[in-house]
Amino acid sequence: MKPKNPFKLKGAEPLSQEQVEALEFLEPSRRNFLKTAGIMMVGFSTAGALATKANAQSPINPSGTIDNTQVDNWIAIGADESITILAGKHELGQGMRTVQLQLAAEELSVPLDRITLVLGITGITPNQGLTVGSLSTLTQFGTAGLRVALDTARDALLTMASQYLDTPVSDLAVTDGVVWSKSNPSARVSYGNLIYGQRFNLKLDPTAVPKDPSTWTVLGQAVGRLDIPAKSKGTFQYVQKVRVPGMLHGKVVRPPTLGAHVQSIDTGVLKGMPGNPQAVQVNDFVGVVADTEWHALNAAAALASVISWSDGDTLPAQADLYTYMTQQPSADSFQTNTGDVDKVMATAAKTLTARYLYPYQMHGALASSCAVADVRGGTGKTATVKVWSATQGVYFMQTTLAVLLGIPASNIQVYFVDGSGCYGHNGADPATFDAALLSQAVGKPVRLQYSRRDEMTAGEHYGHPTVATVKVGLDANGGILAWDYETIKMQRGEGAINVPGNGIPGALAGFPTSPQGVPTATPNNPTAATLSNGSNYIPSYVTSSLNGVNYGTGKVSSHRVLLRVVASPLWTAWLRSPDRLQNTFAHESFMDEIAASLKVDPVAYRLRFLSDQRLINVVNVTAQQALWDPRPSPKPGNARTGVVTGRGFACVLYEGNNGYCAMVAEVSVDQDKGITTVTKVTTSLDSGPVCNPDGIRNQMEGQVIQGISRALVEEVKWRGNIITSGDWASYPVLSFGDPLPQIVTIPINNLKASPTGAGETTITIISAAIANAIFDATGVRVRQVPFTPANFLAAKAAQKV
Amino acid sequence: MATFSLQVNGQASNVTIDDPSTPLLYVLQETYQLNGPKFGCGLGQCGACTVLLDGQPIRSCITPISDAAGHSVTSMEGLRALEGLPNPDELHPVQQAFLLDQAMQCGYCVAGPMLYGYAFVRDNPGASRADIERALSGLLCRCCAHNRMISALQRYAEGNF
Numbered sequence: 010m011k012p013k014n015p016f017k018l019k020g021a022e023p024l025s026q027e028q029v030e031a032l033e034f035l036e037p038s039r040r041n042f043l044k045t046a047g048i049m050m051v052g053f054s055t056a057g058a059l060a061t062k063a064n065a066q067s068p069i070n071p072s073g074t075i076d077n078t079q080v081d082n083w084i085a086i087g088a089d090e091s092i093t094i095l096a097g098k099h100e101l102g103q104g105m106r107t108v109q110l111q112l113a114a115e116e117l118s119v120p121l122d123r124i125t126l127v128l129g130i131t132g133i134t135p136n137q138g139l140t141v142g143s144l145s146t147l148t149q150f151g152t153a154g155l156r157v158a159l160d161t162a163r164d165a166l167l168t169m170a171s172q173y174l175d176t177p178v179s180d181l182a183v184t185d186g187v188v189w190s191k192s193n194p195s196a197r198v199s200y201g202n203l204i205y206g207q208r209f210n211l212k213l214d215p216t217a218v219p220k221d222p223s224t225w226t227v228l229g230q231a232v233g234r235l236d237i238p239a240k241s242k243g244t245f246q247y248v249q250k251v252r253v254p255g256m257l258h259g260k261v262v263r264p265p266t267l268g269a270h271v272q273s274i275d276t277g278v279l280k281g282m283p284g285n286p287q288a289v290q291v292n293d294f295v296g297v298v299a300d301t302e303w304h305a306l307n308a309a310a311a312l313a314s315v316i317s318w319s320d321g322d323t324l325p326a327q328a329d330l331y332t333y334m335t336q337q338p339s340a341d342s343f344q345t346n347t348g349d350v351d352k353v354m355a356t357a358a359k360t361l362t363a364r365y366l367y368p369y370q371m372h373g374a375l376a377s378s379c380a381v382a383d384v385r386g387g388t389g390k391t392a393t394v395k396v397w398s399a400t401q402g403v404y405f406m407q408t409t410l411a412v413l414l415g416i417p418a419s420n421i422q423v424y425f426v427d428g429s430g431c432y433g434h435n436g437a438d439p440a441t442f443d444a445a446l447l448s449q450a451v452g453k454p455v456r457l458q459y460s461r462r463d464e465m466t467a468g469e470h471y472g473h474p475t476v477a478t479v480k481v482g483l484d485a486n487g488g489i490l491a492w493d494y495e496t497i498k499m500q501r502g503e504g505a506i507n508v509p510g511n512g513i514p515g516a517l518a519g520f521p522t523s524p525q526g527v528p529t530a531t532p533n534n535p536t537a538a539t540l541s542n543g544s545n546y547i548p549s550y551v552t553s554s555l556n557g558v559n560y561g562t563g564k565v566s567s568h569r570v571l572l573r574v575v576a577s578p579l580w581t582a583w584l585r586s587p588d589r590l591q592n593t594f595a596h597e598s599f600m601d602e603i604a605a606s607l608k609v610d611p612v613a614y615r616l617r618f619l620s621d622q623r624l625i626n627v628v629n630v631t632a633q634q635a636l637w638d639p640r641p642s643p644k645p646g647n648a649r650t651g652v653v654t655g656r657g658f659a660c661v662l663y664e665g666n667n668g669y670c671a672m673v674a675e676v677s678v679d680q681d682k683g684i685t686t687v688t689k690v691t692t693s694l695d696s697g698p699v700c701n702p703d704g705i706r707n708q709m710e711g712q713v714i715q716g717i718s719r720a721l722v723e724e725v726k727w728r729g730n731i732i733t734s735g736d737w738a739s740y741p742v743l744s745f746g747d748p749l750p751q752i753v754t755i756p757i758n759n760l761k762a763s764p765t766g767a768g769e770t771t772i773t774i775i776s777a778a779i780a781n782a783i784f785d786a787t788g789v790r791v792r793q794v795p796f797t798p799a800n801f802l803a804a805k806a807a808q809k810v
Numbered sequence: 811m812a813t814f815s816l817q818v819n820g821q822a823s824n825v826t827i828d829d830p831s832t833p834l835l836y837v838l839q840e841t842y843q844l845n846g847p848k849f850g851c852g853l854g855q856c857g858a859c860t861v862l863l864d865g866q867p868i869r870s871c872i873t874p875i876s877d878a879a880g881h882s883v884t885s886m887e888g889l890r891a892l893e894g895l896p897n898p899d900e901l902h903p904v905q906q907a908f909l910l911d912q913a914m915q916c917g918y919c920v921a922g923p924m925l926y927g928y929a930f931v932r933d934n935p936g937a938s939r940a941d942i943e944r945a946l947s948g949l950l951c952r953c954c955a956h957n958r959m960i961s962a963l964q965r966y967a968e969g970n971f
Contacts, residue, residue: 241886243845244846429918430915711953737856745956746948752957
């Protein structure tokens with residue numbers, strides 16, 4: 010059958026030599042895909058005319074911006090039937106590469122292995138912001154993401170096929186990328202013959218209809234992760250193994266205290282050291298480059314020994330941190346406020362209040378962060394930059410590097426390359442800025458990998474410490490009349506997104522940091538446009554009403570939530586379930602406290618105030634699966650010495666719209682030593698139709714164990730003005746050999762809803778579930794994370810249990 | 811300059827290097843271009859750099875090249891070669907077990923649990939799940955795929971791959 014070209018052919022724009030070189034640093038599996046796939050073949054082929062006809066064309070502008078509303082910026086189909094998908098949600102170990110491929114295969118009705126997926130290259134992939142917040146599935150299945158591009162493309166192909174086969178679209182079906190007529194199955198035409206390597210020239214159509222999840226054949230299946238074979242063999246190439254010709258190795262030399270300035274450096278110490286080491290200084294940014302990593306490490310140690318630093322910042326004493334937080338000026342805003350809380354609270358038969366404390370915690374990426382930067386031509390309009398980075402967002406990296414280096418963004422190309430699991434704003438971006446500063450100074454490509462101490466004390470940004478105070482007023486029947494919540498969180502920098510000084514390297518190099526905690530005259534109330542529960546400041550049990558409309562998941566109609574942001578002495582940014590975890594720890598612990606004070610079952614008590622049917626459902630499913638015994642806490646009959654057991658419950662609608670989850674945690678507690686062991690966790694998640702059942706279980710299991718680590722063990726420490734949590738001995742986390750719980754995961758395959766996130770839901774509720782279980786077992790209420798033996802025993806003594 | 815002879819994934823070779831205290835990890839990454847052993851902490855605390863030295867797991871980030879001289883070094887990539895299995899580019903059975911159980915998330919740590927587990931199962935036929943769990947003590951997996959990795963090693967121990 011002779012192919013017919015319904016569209017006019019436009020000029021092909023082959024990949025540049027530089028892009029082809031860059032693609033060589035992709036892991037072999039992707040490289041092999043690329044060699045056989047349409048769009049990239051253009052770059053690998055020298056036969057220009059042939060390539061023009063045979064291969065799919067996507068408008069590639071390596072340094073430019075991408076119009077996300079154009080189908081051609083998401084999908085390209087070659088005459089050879091190859092399909093290339095361009096997407097902006099990165100693989101962070103969470104399985105997004107595989108899910109995005111499943112989505113493409115599903116909506117286009119093509120086999121998985123026909124698709125090449127390209128992630129995170131500026132000027133090539135769509136600008137989808139950051140890969141954060143458990144938002145990738147929500148975004149890609151939403152009304153402006155990959156799903157719509159695919160459905161728009163598929164509909165266009167069906168329209169073309171309808172003309173070509175002279176039969177209505179309703180008569181068409183697609184199998185393995187071949188459109189065929191249901192009334193005349195021998196009438197058929199392939200995607201490749203329809204589009205024939207040309208552009209769609211179509212805007213994304215938000216009304217394009219996705220496949221009904223009940224008909225899914227690729228999504229919904231436990232498709233194995235595409236990266237796991239190479240990762241199992243040990244051949245997978247992470248950003249830590251990117252090497253470019255002429256590359257040097259760099260190391261940074263950080264000040265021993267925050268805010269210290271360089272007084273003097275004697276770079277003569279490097280003279281004669283092996284590897285031709287060269288010092289780099291930009292204000293207080295100091296580093297060194299040498300021919301090998303080992304030489305660079307030794308040179309950095311030598312340089313560190315001859316720098317004189319000023320004293321730097323004074324940190325509050327660690328023991329006084331939470332008091333210090335309450336005494337600082339704050340930038341205040343109401344997240345919800347019905348305006349009647351004080352009045353209603355005054356009518357209450359009884360009020361209860363409690364305060365919950367959450368420390369600085371680390372991402373603690375297993376790999377010390379690493380990036381390769383190649384800055385040529387110094388600074389200004391003629392300079393160029395290429396970076397290979399495990400960043401969460403290549404476009405933000407591009408625009409921030411432009412400011413940091415004084416080079417136009419259009420001259421900067423950023424390639425995402427997988428790093429180790431990131432869990433938020435770990436050291437990936439700072440390492441990239443460091444590598445770029447070093448490369449700019451020496452005019453050669455530089456690979457920088459942090460030492461463990463660099464990573465933990467002056468690379469990554471920590472999660473927010475929080476002081477959260479909850480108060481409720483109860484009526485005579487135990488009904489909640491009003492919920493009043495005030496949370497204080499500390500921030501510094503919050504990640505260099507277009508503001509280099511909001512990250513450690515940029516600030517050292519002299520860029521200003523955005524101020525935090527600047528008080529406003531009066532805190533603002535939310536408007537219909539700004540009201541959201543994206544950080545779960547608002548508890549599940551209130552109506553969250555505004556102008557007579559209920560946005561919440563609960564029934565309590567009087568409520569006030571005040572956020573106070575104060576300036577942090579340590580650098581902070583988003584850490585897995587940022588603020589959502591801290592707030593949910595407070596609200597879900599407090600709900601348990603109210604139920605205990607009323608001597609009622611904490612699950613039944615929750616259900617009394619919930620209105621959202623999906624949240625109610627996960628609560629019921631989880632309780633049933635865990636064989637929840639309805640009774641008040643603490644558990645009757647437990648001794649107050651020795652080892653006892655108990656169970657605790659927690660639930661939340663993550664981010665107000667991004668996954669319903671509930672959990673029962675079972676613990677045993679050695680009350681004399683204060684040691685808590687989580688023995689079993691039963692947890693359910695309704696995030697709509699399950700895209701990959703094994704992938705979602707893997708995410709839920711990982712969050713359970715990481716959540717236990719954060720609840721029981723993790724806390725950033727400092728002494729005097731020096732951060733002492735600089736390795737895995739001084740920042741312990743749950744490791745192999747520590748007790749592991751039995752984990753029962755219950756992904757609820759809700760086919761009626763739209764798919765949402767699964768990457769941060771489960772970890773949001775585990776601290777509260779464990780705290781509630783500890784109370785059930787022991788009668789001791791732990792309100793300070795982590796629940797270490799010292800914190801447990803202090804609470805036990807203070808509460809005279 | 812000093813020259814050291816070592817056998818890497820079955821191949822005998824010599825390495826000339828200026829500093830005998832250079833960690834084995836860097837030599838494996840740069841001279842042998844291996845991706846299996848990875849830099850995690852540089853302190854011997856996490857296990858991402860694990861290789862087998864004469865069949866026994868060690869942390870290559872804190873092992874000087876001089877200590878590895880005269881020995882055989884096996885990285886994840888070389889497990890099949892170590893056992894003389896054909897098709898060295900295919901997955902070793904223990905790797906097949908990790909694949910079957912999808913026993914990782916980012917996979918950066920996996921050299922530690924895989925190689926410590928492999929050596930333990932080899933030396934302790936009939937090892938129980940609890941035995942395997944103990945044998946991995948101290949290794950880190952920050953994505954927290956612990957249970958899956960232990961399951962994969964149990965699967966390997968039982969020959970169920």
